[in-house]
Amino acid sequence: MVLQKRLNYGFNGYQVPVIPRASRSARGRGTIKKKPDNNQIQAFEMLASVAGNFLQKNESSDPKNVVFVEDPCSFCGTNIKDKYEDERRSFMRDSFDHGACSEIASAFVPSMQGKHDNHRGMGDSSFLDNHLEGQGQNVLEREDERIKRRSVNGKTIHIKGCSDGLIEPCHKVSKHCSLANNAEKPSLECRKHLDSFPNGFTSRKLVNRDDDENLVRCTQLNSKNNNTSGAPPDMPKLKDASPIMSDENNSRDIFEFENLQRMYPFKKRKFFNQNSSSTSDRGSQCQGMFDSSDTTRVNGTNHGTSATMLSIEESSSIVGQQAHSGSRACNVKLSIKSFKVPELFIDIPETATIGSLKRTVMEAVTTILGDELHVGILLQGKKVRDDSKTLIQTGISQDDKRHRLGFMLEPRHTPISPTSYNDDPCFLTTSSRKKLSRQSTSLTLQQGTYNVSKERSMIKIESCAKGDLNIVSSLEDTSTNNNMSKCRALVAVPAINMEALAVVPFWRKSGNPDFAQRRIRRPFSVLEVEALVQAVEKLGTGRWRDVKQRAFDHAKHRTYVDLKDKWKTLVHTARISPQQRRGEPVPQELLDRVLAAHAYWSQHQCKHQLKPL
DNA sequence: TTTAGGG
DNA sequence: CCCTAAA
Structure with missing residues (x-):
């Protein structure tokens, strides 16, 4: 079935880090390969998809067919609006107070469209405050106003009660999707789901309900449909309910299915289209969720192109799909590009027990993920089971x-x-990982750069979007120069996949290539070039380790491979015309020496001996 | 781990 | 810069 195909397609885009080559070829630099934070983003996007659904309007080709659910849902027995508001407040209180990413705020503040920029750092309190205080109020308390506003935007919003179960709508979605073009009937029923964000995102009440199998299902993807090599990602498993749908239930999941898959193609394409992302750009990858139900939210550069499912610009978080919404039944006008989970800080004494650490972390994480999870701790790759041990003991x-x-x-x-x-x-073997990962999310403690008091270990938990890791890693480089090296960043790596929600953290050395991140680009300065040239003149071109030791011993970020590469480019640079050279110009004198040294050492095998030039 | 080269 | 075969 088409939906499945598309879904898998999207999943593959995530599963298999294909981005790198494609994007790299665009420019050959500043691109990302197998970024761990991509997985993280994915994971949280999955969460976001639920959250986003709450806000999502699933507009058909006819923007008039926007429906919100207002009345209490008979299924969950809760007034969606109230529930949402409760959850929102709770979430805001619990998270934003701790410097949560502003993007989250936007996720909860549908009315702040257009106000969200990329590069929002975490803990942008002012940003948050503004919207929380101001527009945030609109979310539900002033629903009517919002509706008005939308109406002004030329859209009619219908408020309709949720009269039946949350799930039932799901199977209708496909129909409605197909009808969407005709603007016959919006997938009204679906909206119940969509609009019940709290149910799917943070509410465990619903999820926990034994009789809420359907709901659970709706937050899951059908893992059976992994008919491709890639294992489809999954929502974090909030409950141990069966994520597997029976055939008869299959249709029920279409809705969520749709919503999730909707996101992936975008994501995938985003990377492919990331044709000019410089290293610094990656900082912008930390995006939030956006309500782009209003087409005004659409970023002008990334939509309306022929790439129906393609266009996501780096800096935008939502992509409007106006141009082709009419030609594709199920196209929604927005997509969550990325989702950032607020950072959480855990301040815990070293004498605290593992158990208490677990609980503390759990508390924090629970806010977001719900509390049907418990925390497991890995140290050096081994699970720490003894809860009674203290951290220091461990x-x-x-x-x-x-x-x-x-x-x-x-x-x-x-x-x-x-x-x-x-x-x-x-x-983990693929199979075993699948088992594990299905319901696990991993949080990894990575070296970080956070200040901490001497008596306490402060652990920072943050979900990382691309930029974050980038920051972390770059700070790592300079950690020797500051006093921040004693701390660590706890990086959430919710590699949530349907089939493989890897528990695997990221030891780079462990060989898991999925968690490698491209280093930031650091052009050689003239001084460095000079040092390099000098060293090579002395040592030759085949002893990069010595060159490194000799001239770049203290430049932690310059590996001997880097030096070798640089020499390679230097030789090339020296051979091309000055007009073709880019970057900071290297004095011709140096380039001459490069050629000379290169020529010399080409003749004289640098056999482990210092040969004078 | 290093080297050497292609990407 | 990345990735890796080879040494």
């Missing part, structure tokens, strides 16, 4: 940056193959 101290502490979110009721990740979580 080897978790602020002074040791290398202990590589990892946190996992695991479903309470789902036994996780102990052998699998006990031995080495980084080398």
Whole structure:
């Protein structure tokens, strides 16, 4: 079926980090490959998809067919609006107070369209405040006003009650989607779902309900449909309900299905279209959720192009699909590009027990993920099971940056193959990883750069969008020069996939390539070039380690491979005309020396001996 | 781990 | 800069 195809397509885009080559070829630099934070983003996007659904309007080709659900839902027995508002407030209170990413705020503030910029840093309190105080109020308390506003925008919003179950609508969606073109009938019923964000996102009440199988299903993707190599991502499993749908239930999931898959193609294309992202641009990858139900939200540069499912610009978080909405039944006019989970700070004494650490982390994470999960802790790849040990006893101290502490979110009721990740979580077999990952999210403690008091270990939890990791890693480079190196960033790596929600944190060395991040680009300065030239003149072109040691021993970010590469480019640069050269101009004198040295050492095999030039 | 080269 | 075969 078409939907499945599209879904899998999207998943593949995520699963298989194909982005790199394609994007890299565009410019050959500043692109990302197998970024760990992509996975993170994915994961949280999955969450976002639920959250986003709340705001999503699933507009048909006819913008008039925008429907909101207002009345209490008989299924959940809750007034959606009230519930949403409660959740929103709770979320805001719990999260934003701690410097949550502003993007989240926007996610909860549908009326702030157009006000969201990329590059919003975390903890942009003023930004948050503004919207929380101002427009945030509009979300529900002033629903009518919002409706008015929308109406002014030429859209008619119908408010309709949710009279039946939350799930039932799902199976109707496909129909409605197909009808969407005709603007016959908006997928009204679907909206019940969509608009019940709290139910899907933070509300465990609903999810926990034993009789709420349907709802659970609706927040899951059909894992059976992994008919391609890539395992489809999944929502974090908030409940140990069966994520597997029976055939008869299949249609029910179409809706969520749709919403999720909708997102992926965009994401995928985004990367492919990321034709000029410089390193610094990656900081902008931290995006929030946006309500782009209003077409005014559409970013002018990334929509309306022929790339129906393609266009997502780096800086935009939502892509309007006006241009082709009419030609595709199920196209929605918005997509969540990325979703940032607010950072959480955990300040815990070293003498605290592992158990308390777990609980603390759990508390924080629970705010977002719901509390049907518990935290597992990995240290050096091994699970720490003894809750009574103290952190220090376990080897978790602020002074040791290398202990590589990892946190996992695991479903309470789902036994996780102990052998699998006990031995080495980084080398899970595909199958075992699938088992694990289905309901697990991993949080990894990575070296970071946060200040911490001497007596306490401050662990920063943050979901990382691309930019974040970038920041972290770049700070790492300079950590030796500041006093921040003793801290760590706890990076949430919710690699949530349908089939493979990897528990695997990111030991780069462990060989898991999915968690590698391209280093930031650092052009060589003339001084560096000079040092390099001088060293090569002395040592030759085949002893890069020595060159490194000799001239760049203190430049942690310059590896001998870097130096070798630089020499390569220097030779090339020296051979081309000055007009063709780019970047900071290298003095001709240096380039001459490069050629000379290169020529010399080409003749004289630099056999481990210092040869005078 | 390093080197050497292609991408 | 990345990725890797080879050494």
